Amino acid sequence: MDPVLVILLLGLAIPLLLVVGMPASPIKWIGRALMRVVIAVVLLFFVNLFGAQFGLHIPINGFTAAASAVLGVPGVLSLIAIHVWIL
Numbered sequence: 720m721d722p723v724l725v726i727l728l729l730g731l732a733i734p735l736l737l738v739v740g741m742p743a744s745p746i747k748w749i750g751r752a753l754m755r756v757v758i759a760v761v762l763l764f765f766v767n768l769f770g771a772q773f774g775l776h777i778p779i780n781g782f783t784a785a786a787s788a789v790l791g792v793p794g795v796l797s798l799i800a801i802h803v804w805i806l
Contacts, residue, residue: 752788755788755789756784756785756788758788759784759785759791762787763779763783763787763798764779766795766799770799775799775803776802777798777799777802786798
């Protein structure tokens with residue numbers, strides 16, 4: 720086998736084995752956090768899509784995704800308010 724392929728397979732197998740061996744609680748917590756981030760990014764996308772008619776654009780980056788994931792819809796509304804009144 721090609722050495723690069725072996726290193727790639729080991730690089731993929733080790734994290735997989737670590738995740739499989741973990742208890743279910745941290746995996747569930749990480750899954751919920753990732754789900755909130757995905758929902759926040761989709762919500763920001765739709766705000767940008769429909770807000771383009773009004774000149775509203777909120778960049779989708781780590782900070783805005785984290786703020787809207789932690790705070791939910793009020794976080795997105797606060798990002799819109801910051802964009803409208805401060806920026």
